[in-house]
Amino acid sequence: MISMARVQILLTNVDKKLFQQGWPRELESELFNTKFPQLRSRLSYFSPLPFLNRIVIIFADETSAGQVYDYLIENHPGNVRAVSYTHLTLPTTERV
Numbered sequence: 001m002i003s004m005a006r007v008q009i010l011l012t013n014v015d016k017k018l019f020q021q022g023w024p025r026e027l028e029s030e031l032f033n034t035k036f037p038q039l040r041s042r043l044s045y046f047s048p049l050p051f052l053n054r055i056v057i058i059f060a061d062e063t064s065a066g067q068v069y070d071y072l073i074e075n076h077p078g079n080v081r082a083v084s085y086t087h088l089t090l091p092t093t094e095r096v
Contacts, residue, residue, distance in 0.1 A: 006060060007059050007060075007061065007065035008056065009059075009068060009069050011056075011072070012053065012054050013053055014053050014054060014055060015053070019053075024048035024050075027076070031071070036068060039067065042059050042061055043058075043059060043060075043064075044058040
């Protein structure tokens, strides 16, 4: 097992009503079908977690994560109350 560096965007304190209205899937479509389709291949995870009021977005590289992070801060300040940006090291089962 080897480790792979990843960059995480964590949207916290997302209103439960937004999850009930399907907003996380709308956001995923907005980000990766409309605004940044070229980044879909760099996306490792897009995980809405309604029971934690969070959405986890993980990218394979910092540049892609930075573009989406900046977009979220600028274009979704009302829906996204807290956004964090973290470097991760995740284990992978890829063979060398």
